[in-house]
Each structure stands twice: as structure tokens, then as C-alpha cells.
Amino acid sequence: MPVTPTRRSVLTAAAAAGAVLLTGCESAGSSGGTGSGGPRRGGSLRAAFPGAGVKETMDPHAQRQFVDIARHKAVFDKLVDLDATLRPVPRLARSWTSDRTARVWRFELREAAFHDGHVLDADDVLYSLSRILSPDAADHLAKHSLSHIDLRESRAVGARGVEIALDRPDAELPTLLAMTGTAVVRKGWDDPEHPVGTGPFRFVSFTAGRSFTARRFDDHWAGAPHVDEVRVLSADTEARAAAVRGGEVHYAHELTPTFARTVAHDSRVRVVATKRSGVQGFALKTDRPPFDDPRAALAVKLLVDRERLVEVVCAGRAEVGNDLYGKGYAYYPSGLEQRERDVAEARRLLRRTGLFNKKVSFHTSTAADGFAQAAHLFTEQAGEAGLRVDVTNGPPESYFTDVLTRGTVTNHRCGAMPIPTYLSERLLTDAPQNATAWHDRDFDASYADARAVVDTGDRTARYRKVQTTLRDRGGLVLWAHPEWLNAVARTLHGVREAPPNTVDWARFDTVWLD
Amino acid sequence: MLRYTLRRCAWTVVQLAVLAVVVFALTNLLPGDAATVDFNEQAGLEQVAELRAQMGLDRPWGERLLDWAYGVAHGDLGTSLVGGGPVSGVLAASIGVTATLAAVTLLLLVPLATAVGLLTGLRAGGRTDRAVSAVTLTLTSVPDFVLALLLVAFFSLRLGWLPSTWVGVDGAWWERPELFVLPVAVLLARTVCTLSRQVRAGTIAALHSGWAVQARRLGVPRGRLVLRHVLPNAAVPGVQELARTGDQLLGGVLVVEAVFAIPGTATALVEAVQNRDVPTVQGLALALAAVACLLNLGADLVTRRLAPRTEVLR
Numbered sequence: 001m002p003v004t005p006t007r008r009s010v011l012t013a014a015a016a017a018g019a020v021l022l023t024g025c026e027s028a029g030s031s032g033g034t035g036s037g038g039p040r041r042g043g044s045l046r047a048a049f050p051g052a053g054v055k056e057t058m059d060p061h062a063q064r065q066f067v068d069i070a071r072h073k074a075v076f077d078k079l080v081d082l083d084a085t086l087r088p089v090p091r092l093a094r095s096w097t098s099d100r101t102a103r104v105w106r107f108e109l110r111e112a113a114f115h116d117g118h119v120l121d122a123d124d125v126l127y128s129l130s131r132i133l134s135p136d137a138a139d140h141l142a143k144h145s146l147s148h149i150d151l152r153e154s155r156a157v158g159a160r161g162v163e164i165a166l167d168r169p170d171a172e173l174p175t176l177l178a179m180t181g182t183a184v185v186r187k188g189w190d191d192p193e194h195p196v197g198t199g200p201f202r203f204v205s206f207t208a209g210r211s212f213t214a215r216r217f218d219d220h221w222a223g224a225p226h227v228d229e230v231r232v233l234s235a236d237t238e239a240r241a242a243a244v245r246g247g248e249v250h251y252a253h254e255l256t257p258t259f260a261r262t263v264a265h266d267s268r269v270r271v272v273a274t275k276r277s278g279v280q281g282f283a284l285k286t287d288r289p290p291f292d293d294p295r296a297a298l299a300v301k302l303l304v305d306r307e308r309l310v311e312v313v314c315a316g317r318a319e320v321g322n323d324l325y326g327k328g329y330a331y332y333p334s335g336l337e338q339r340e341r342d343v344a345e346a347r348r349l350l351r352r353t354g355l356f357n358k359k360v361s362f363h364t365s366t367a368a369d370g371f372a373q374a375a376h377l378f379t380e381q382a383g384e385a386g387l388r389v390d391v392t393n394g395p396p397e398s399y400f401t402d403v404l405t406r407g408t409v410t411n412h413r414c415g416a417m418p419i420p421t422y423l424s425e426r427l428l429t430d431a432p433q434n435a436t437a438w439h440d441r442d443f444d445a446s447y448a449d450a451r452a453v454v455d456t457g458d459r460t461a462r463y464r465k466v467q468t469t470l471r472d473r474g475g476l477v478l479w480a481h482p483e484w485l486n487a488v489a490r491t492l493h494g495v496r497e498a499p500p501n502t503v504d505w506a507r508f509d510t511v512w513l514d
Numbered sequence: 515m516l517r518y519t520l521r522r523c524a525w526t527v528v529q530l531a532v533l534a535v536v537v538f539a540l541t542n543l544l545p546g547d548a549a550t551v552d553f554n555e556q557a558g559l560e561q562v563a564e565l566r567a568q569m570g571l572d573r574p575w576g577e578r579l580l581d582w583a584y585g586v587a588h589g590d591l592g593t594s595l596v597g598g599g600p601v602s603g604v605l606a607a608s609i610g611v612t613a614t615l616a617a618v619t620l621l622l623l624v625p626l627a628t629a630v631g632l633l634t635g636l637r638a639g640g641r642t643d644r645a646v647s648a649v650t651l652t653l654t655s656v657p658d659f660v661l662a663l664l665l666v667a668f669f670s671l672r673l674g675w676l677p678s679t680w681v682g683v684d685g686a687w688w689e690r691p692e693l694f695v696l697p698v699a700v701l702l703a704r705t706v707c708t709l710s711r712q713v714r715a716g717t718i719a720a721l722h723s724g725w726a727v728q729a730r731r732l733g734v735p736r737g738r739l740v741l742r743h744v745l746p747n748a749a750v751p752g753v754q755e756l757a758r759t760g761d762q763l764l765g766g767v768l769v770v771e772a773v774f775a776i777p778g779t780a781t782a783l784v785e786a787v788q789n790r791d792v793p794t795v796q797g798l799a800l801a802l803a804a805v806a807c808l809l810n811l812g813a814d815l816v817t818r819r820l821a822p823r824t825e826v827l828r
Binding site for chain 1: 544545546550551552553554555556557558559560561562564565567568594596597599604607659663666670671674677678679680681682684772773774775777781782785786788789790791794
């Protein structure tokens with residue numbers, strides 16, 4: 001190697017030095033100005049989300065779409081929310097304790113004002129719970145997970161306390177109170193046309209499928225927001241991408257890896273990528289042949305080429321999965337070896353179970369980006385190990401309901417949620433979203449036991465056992481933890497990386513505009 | 515003429531009635547229903563069944579259709595299954611934007627297409643004709659969304675002259691004409707091409723017909739020949755095409771609405787189909803079909819006026 005500097009290397013060095021000097025000046029200049037010098041008050045923030053037309057609602061207990069949740073988050077608060085590792089963090093409840101059996105819980109409320117001046121009390125909380133659990137409201141999603149709350153035994157205690165009684169022990173009650181559709185409303189409130197909450201923004205107007213406007217609420221318990229006004233707008237993917245690049249919105253939710261690549265050098269837009277925002281995988285039905293035999297399921301787990309799936313289906317924007325849900329979240333079992341592709345062993349297991357050169361059906365659809373692509377890549381990879389796959393296409397609109405009964409292999413995805421919730425919603429015998437048809441009474445019992453344990457260490461150890469059983473014998477082939485991509489304009493500051501459904505996601509009270 | 519008009523109107527009513535039944539049947543044949551779709555990915559079969567009962571979807575289909583027909587006969591388009599609001603509200607909220615967009619497009623389209631069609635038709639085979647035809651044929655073959663994205667990339671994102679989408683535009687869209695520029699440009703690109711081709715073909719046919727040749731021989735000045743004799747005849751296929759364009763525009767042009775986030779009828783209809791929201795699908799389809807039938811009726815009447823010989827031929 002020549003040591004004498006060439007003309008090019010000198011120039012490069014000079015340019016680099018210049019750049020350093022320039023950036024130095026810039027940061028010195030901007031810290032004194034408005035840029036990153038600290039939150040600035042004022043302005044109207046516009047955020048675009050995928051819309052859902054007339055389906056959109058301002059009833060915080062009937063929320064379903066991200067755009068709903070973002071709007072409700074502006075106007076309402078929950079007792080508890082989730083941090084980036086899906087652990088409960090205090091919101092309207094300052095703290096909580098349970099009795100030794102995790103049957104009776106006590107939450108201490110903050111002094112929080114509603115937009116109409118009323119100060120939050122235990123009656124508001126109890127009313128909110130009774131509204132969520134109302135028997136004739138089929139669209140209240142939290143109804144199922146909170147069905148063990150015994151409202152007759154629940155009551156107000158002291159000045160700011162509320163006691164919630166359960167009809168069976170549950171150490172996870174705080175996380176359940178942080179889930180979708182659990183906002184605290186004013187006692188007696190039942191008018192989605194006029195939402196009144198304790199949230200950082202006061203409701204102004206809402207048109208389903210179009211837009212929502214709210215103004216800063218100066219008396220918010222966590223401090224007033226920086227921006228004067230927030231507008232949450234509904235738009236399709238292309239329109240969101242164009243709007244954030246064209247400066248028509250400051251925040252665009254849910255964009256594609258292609259978009260991220262396009263704007264990599266665009267100075268007007270910054271992509272906020274949140275790692276480990278859920279899971280992508282395949283679900284094998286374990287209640288019918290061939291995957292009622294765990295060895296057949298293991299063969300599939302060994303034959304998939306996870307790196308390749310991540311690279312092709314997620315455009316590389318994902319971490320490789322290890323057949324476990326919730327990498328990086330609380331209760332994720334640490335220290336388990338990464339499952340690697342082993343075609344020879346997969347073939348041996350296929351032969352052993354009589355599946356070699358046999359055909360299985362894969363029911364896919366275009367319900368989510370990459371589903372069909374993943375199915376076809378799987379077909380290829382399975383073929384290399386001697387398993388033939390027959391791909392069928394289903395309608396996207398009802399796909400996730402259809403796969404509860406249909407298909408031998410299906411696509412699986414799930415957004416961010418606490419691991420215990422994932423298990424109870426998807427893997428218990430009577431779980432509503434049991435896409436692998438995993439019916440195992442022993443599994444149900446160990447899960448229920450774990451959940452009743454108050455001691456965190458003991459509970460974590462039990463959850464670990466439950467999860468490793470599932471990884472070894474269950475029907476979930478989880479190969480990726482994709483990133484969640486949002487885009488923000490350069491003029492918007494304070495947006496933090498946070499998986500959807502967590503406290504800092506779609507949070508507009510802590511951000512500010514130039 | 516009056517008898518003809520009345521007969522055509524009666525047929526229109528029959529067509530709409532048949533259409534209502536067909537739309538109902540087809541929407542019901544789609545896999546899944548409003549309850550399944552509404553709870554897709556979020557709840558289990560039990561909750562879906564509960565929601566289905568709450569929506570009244572567990573009733574026999576005949577009963578639901580009769581209920582709906584009774585409502586329509588009394589001027590009530592029914593209630594949306596997913597939003598819970600009246601279907602007439604969904605229609606009212608989307609038709610204004612679409613109608614304005616269609617009207618602006620038609621207003622520019624008719625003179626432009628006639629001029630281009632006449633120009634190329636009168637000089638068929640000439641250099642102008644070949645140049646213009648090359649442009650129109652190229653434009654026709656570019657898919658709408660490609661054209662839309664190209665225009666957005668250039669005029670909005672690069673030059674920053676025009677808004678790239680309607681995101682965040684509320685209510686007062688009629689006060690901001692700049693919003694219409696790009697969508698109308700995309701709609702025009704497609705429609706001017708097809709319509710001017712029709713006018714061009716009509717002009718050529720009329721110019722070569724026996725009576726035009728005779729008129730020229732009798733010394734009718736060229737300007738008068740074109741405007742008084744050729745144009746009305748050349749316009750016949752054009753008017754039919756225009757009616758078709760008109761009802762396409764009113765039905766909303768999905769691609770344009772999606773790319774520019776325009777809250778029009780196509781978006782509303784597609785959303786309703788995706789949601790399996792039968793009353794909304796039916797209400798919107800019926801209203802749009804009624805407009806389409808009226809436009810075609812109008813076109814037929816205009817055609818008869820322009821070229822009364824069709825009556826003799828019958």
C-alpha cells in the first residue's frame with residue numbers, strides 16, 4: 001500500500017474536515033436558535049394515519065384502528081399504559097398494589113381534571129369499567145380480557161383510591177388496563193359525538209374517515225402540550241407518503257420499506273423506525289394432521305430460511321425471530337439458542353412423520369404486506385426439504401377471522417402487546433384468536449398458574465417454561481420481528497421510537513414544531 | 515319524442531330495481547360479512563357472532579332485502595352497518611367533491627376534445643394529425659396512477675407549486691382551486707384522448723359521406739360545412755362517449771381519489787364493499803346507477819336531436 005497521500009485522499013480529508021466544521025457551526029448556531037434548543041410552544045400539528053372510513057369512531061371503548069387509538073389518546077387517558085418493553089407504567093393511576101392472591105387490586109388515582117373541570121374520582125373509573133363490560137356492547141374489545149372483573153365487589157376507597165376485585169387471581173391486571181379500548185371516561189358519559197376526557201387535548205371536531213381536530217388542554221395533569229392544536233387525518237399509503245414529503249402533514253404513520261429507501265436522502269423527512277414492533281410468521285394448525293405431531297411442526301421450524309424471509313419479505317428491516325413472541329419485551333426468555341436452518345434434520349423429521357414428499361395446503365391472502373410473498377418463499381424453501389406446499393388465496397377483508405378455522409398453514413402477524421396477553425389471546429384452548437388451534441389443557445393450566453403468581457421472579461420463571469414448551473411443541477413458526485416505520489417532517493421534534501400501542505407511540509403532547 | 519322519453523324513463527326504473535337486487539345478491543355472495551370484517555384480526559368467532567346478531571345480519575336475507583326496499587320506497591336509504599349513521603349521509607358527504615371534480619373536468623373536456631378531434635379529423639393523415647395522435651395515444655397508454663405519481667413528484671415535491679394531496683383539507687375545498695389542478699389534469703389526460711379520437715373518427719366519416727361531398731360540390735363554404743353539417747354528425751359517437759365518461763367521473767375515479775386522498779364516491783363505495791356494509795353499497799350503487807341512467811338517457815335524446823335520421827331508420 002502506498003503511504004504517500006494521493007490527490008483524492010487529500011481532497012476527501014479536506015472535505016471531511018470542512019463538513020465537521022460546518023456541522024459544528026450548525027449545531028452551535030441552532031442550539032441558540034429555535035431548532036433543537038428545546039421545546040417551542042405553538043403551532044398546529046398534522047398527523048396522517050391509514051383511514052377506515054365510516055368505521056372510525058370517537059367511542060374510546062370501541063376503538064379498533066390505529067387512527068382511532070391516536071385520536072382517543074389525544075382526548076382520553078388510561079389508568080395505566082405500556083412502556084417500550086410492554087411493562088405497565090402509571091398514567092391516571094399513580095400506583096397500584098394487590099393483595100397476596102392478586103384478587104383484589106388497589107389503584108391510587110392522580111388529581112387529574114376532565115375537560116369540563118370535574119376532577120377524576122373512583123366513580124369515573126368504576127363507571128368506565130362498567131361501560132366497557134356492558135353486555136349489549138359487542139364492539140367493546142376489552143370486554144373479553146376484563147371479563148373477570150367483579151364490579152359488585154369493586155369500590156372507592158379513601159379520597160383517591162379505587163379497589164378492583166377479580167373473580168380469579170390475576171397478576172397481570174395492570175397490563176390489561178393498558179390495552180386497547182380501556183380509556184377512562186367521565187361518570188355517566190355515553191356520547192361519542194361529544195368526547196370529554198382527561199387527555200392532553202380538548203376535542204373540537206371529528207369527521208369519520210377524514211379528520212379530527214383538538215386543542216391544547218392547559219390543565220392536563222402531565223403538563224400542557226407544546227402544540228396549540230393537533231389534527232389527525234386519514235389517508236391511503238400513497239397519499240400519506242406524498243403528504244409528508246410535500247409538507248402537508250408533519251407525521252405519517254405506517255410507511256413501507258420502499259418509502260424509507262426513497263426518502264433516505266430527502267432533507268425534508270426523517271424516518272422513525274421502531275425495532276421489534278411485533279412479529280411475522282406462519283401458523284400451523286396443531287389440531288389436525290400433519291401438525292398434530294410436534295415433530296412435523298419442528299420439521300417446518302427447521303426448514304424455513306429465516307434470514308432470506310427477512311431479507312425478501314421485510315426488505316431487511318426486521319430482526320430474525322426464534323419462534324418466540326415479543327423479543328425485547330418483558331418476560332421474553334433470554335439465553336435460548338437461535339433456531340437455525342437445518343434441511344437435513346428437517347428432511348429426517350419429515351420422513352419420520354411420513355410427510356416427506358406429501359402435500360400441505362397454505363392459506364394466504366393479501367391481508368397484509370408480504371403475506372403472499374412469504375407464502376411463496378415458504379413453498380420454495382419447503383420444497384428444498386421435500387415438503388410440497390399448495391398455496392390458496394383467501395379474501396383479505398376477513399382473512400384473520402377465516403384462518404381461525406381454515407387452512408393447515410397460514411400467515412401470522414401480531415403487533416406489539418405484552419407477552420402474557422399474546423399467550424392468553426392466541427394460545428389458550430378457548431382463546432379468541434387461536435390461529436394454531438393449540439388445544440393443550442396442561443399448557444392452559446401452567447399458564448393460568450403462572451399468571452396467578454404475585455412474585456415477579458417466580459412468575460417470570462413460569463412464563464419462561466410455558467413459552468419454551470410452545471417453542472418446542474407448538475405450531476408457531478415466528479421468523480421475524482419487523483421494524484415499524486413512521487415518517488416525520490424535519491420541523492417536528494421530540495418524536496420517540498415506540499412500538500404501536502405503547503405510551504410514547506402516536507403521542508403528540510410531548511412533541512413540538514419549529 | 516315524448517312517448518320515446520316516457521318509455522325510456524319507465525325502462526330506467528325497471529333497470530334500477532333489477533340492479534338493486536343484483537347488487538344485494540352480489541354483496542351477500544362476497545366471502546365474509548360486516549361482522550367478520552369488522553372484527554378481523556381483533557376478536558374471536560364468539561365475539562363475531564355476537565356482533566353479527568347486533569347488526570341484524572342473522573336474519574334471513576329475503577327479510578333484509580324487503581326491509582331495505584320498503585325503506586327506499588319511503589325515501590330512506592337505510593343505516594350503515596359499520597358506522598351506524600344514515601347512508602344518505604355517506605352519499606351526501608362524498609358526492610359533492612366528486613360532482614365538482616366531474617363538472618370541472620367536463621367543462622374543460624368538451625371544448626378541448628372537440629377542438630382536438632376536429633383538428634385531427636379535418637387533417638387526417640397530415641403532420642398535425644400524426645403528431646397529436648401520437649401524443650394522445652401515448653397518454654392513453656400511461657396508467658392513471660403512474661401519471662398521477664409523476665405529476666405529484668414533479669409539480670408538488672420538486673417544484674412545490676401545487677399541493678400533492680387533499681390530506682387535511684376539510685370542508686372548504688371549494689375555496690382552494692389549486693387542489694383541483696393535478697387531479698383534473700390526470701382525469702383530462704385520459705378522457706380527452708378517448709373523446710377526441712371519437713370526434714376525429716366521426717369527422718372523417720362525415721367528411722367522406724355522400725352528402726358532405728355533394729354539399730362541397732354545391733359550393734357550401736368550408737367553415738359552414740364543418741360547423742353546420744359535419745360537426746353535428748361527427749358529435750354523435752362523441753356524445754355517447756361523453757355520457758360514458760360522465761358517469762365514470764361521477765362514479766368517482768378510484769385511482770385519482772386514492773392517490774390524492776380525495777374523499778369522493780369511489781372511495782366511499784370501495785370502503786363500503788370492503789366493510790361488507792350492504793346498505794351503504796346498495797344506497798351508493800343505486801344513486802350512482804340512477805345518475806348513469808339519466809346521463810345515458812340524456813345522451814340518447816341529444817343524439818336524436820343531432821341526427822334525427824336514426825328515428826327514420828328504426
